[in-house]
Amino acid sequence: QRHLISAADLSRDDAVLILDTAEEMARVADRPIKKLPTLRGRTVVNLFFEDSTRTRISFEAAEKRLSADVINFSAKGSSVSKGESLKDTAQTLEAMGVDAVVIRHSASGAPYRLANSGWIDAAVINAGDGTHQHPTQALLDAFTLRRRLVGRDAGLGQDLSGKRVTIVGDVLHSRVARSNVDLLHTLGAEVTLVAPPTLLPVGVESWPCEVSYDLDASLPKCDAVMMLRVQRERMNAAFFPTEREYSRRYGLDADRMARLPDHAVVMHPGPMVRGMEITAEVADSGRCTAVEQVANGVHIRMAVLYLLLGGKGSALTSPRPAEE
Numbered sequence: 001q002r003h004l005i006s007a008a009d010l011s012r013d014d015a016v017l018i019l020d021t022a023e024e025m026a027r028v029a030d031r032p033i034k035k036l037p038t039l040r041g042r043t044v045v046n047l048f049f050e051d052s053t054r055t056r057i058s059f060e061a062a063e064k065r066l067s068a069d070v071i072n073f074s075a076k077g078s079s080v081s082k083g084e085s086l087k088d089t090a091q092t093l094e095a096m097g098v099d100a101v102v103i104r105h106s107a108s109g110a111p112y113r114l115a116n117s118g119w120i121d122a123a124v125i126n127a128g129d130g131t132h133q134h135p136t137q138a139l140l141d142a143f144t145l146r147r148r149l150v151g152r153d154a155g156l157g158q159d160l161s162g163k164r165v166t167i168v169g170d171v172l173h174s175r176v177a178r179s180n181v182d183l184l185h186t187l188g189a190e191v192t193l194v195a196p197p198t199l200l201p202v203g204v205e206s207w208p209c210e211v212s213y214d215l216d217a218s219l220p221k222c223d224a225v226m227m228l229r230v231q232r233e234r235m236n237a238a239f240f241p242t243e244r245e246y247s248r249r250y251g252l253d254a255d256r257m258a259r260l261p262d263h264a265v266v267m268h269p270g271p272m273v274r275g276m277e278i279t280a281e282v283a284d285s286g287r288c289t290a291v292e293q294v295a296n297g298v299h300i301r302m303a304v305l306y307l308l309l310g311g312k313g314s315a316l317t318s319p320r321p322a323e324e
């Protein structure tokens, strides 16, 4: 496999290999010198047509830790504003000798098109496309869950069988929710979506998860609750829920958090809208893994780049970094 487009494309063994390789990468990050020579002489372009803080910066950190040459492209300030197409932009970058493209785009399917059109030869990694997929987010979330619920060493080689994860909020516009439902199901976890009926997509009944409208009933039964941001930028203004009505039914405050089992964690992919889907008290509590998820994102993105570009032959069977 040369590309990472969708969490749904990963088998259970692929996903566990990425999580285990990310643990090896985390050991590199614990060393005084955090770099590996794996991608020396290789060039990776970060092609961002949509805003990002965490994903863009953590991909760049991961690429630099693997000694790649890094080119950062932001559509803002580029010739995209003059009408240049995705194809021409990608071919322009490839002409400069690019081995991999990390792409974020507001159009669902843009990374798939780039990978399968024959426009370029580079490996393609999806860093979030529209409301469709964000596979490295799902992988870093699974990594965080495995560490917290199974253990850093005990988790090696393990999946998330039997773990219960509740995902709450704007599922309709969430590539994070879609990717997580796919990957968590592959890894054996049980997922429940909790959302207002207006923020659930058509066809959700066919997804491999349960659907509920009652957050208070779901919380005592879960090992992790994942809060989603209400994505106003993808909504018609007439359909914005008010902060007060939304947070009353679907927001996580300290009283609601107290309904969780003692071992359960609170996750958020970021960016958080404090006061809407999560209160500041919960976001800043020791149970919230939002900052830990960001740190884990670097390990996961190193692992994905390492497995796609660093090894010989099939990307997902390349040797582990410990062998270098």
Ligand code: CP
Pocket: 051, 052, 053, 054, 055, 056, 128, 137, 269, 270, 271
């Ligand atoms: N979680 C996430 O994708 O955040 P950014 O939009 O800041 O990259």
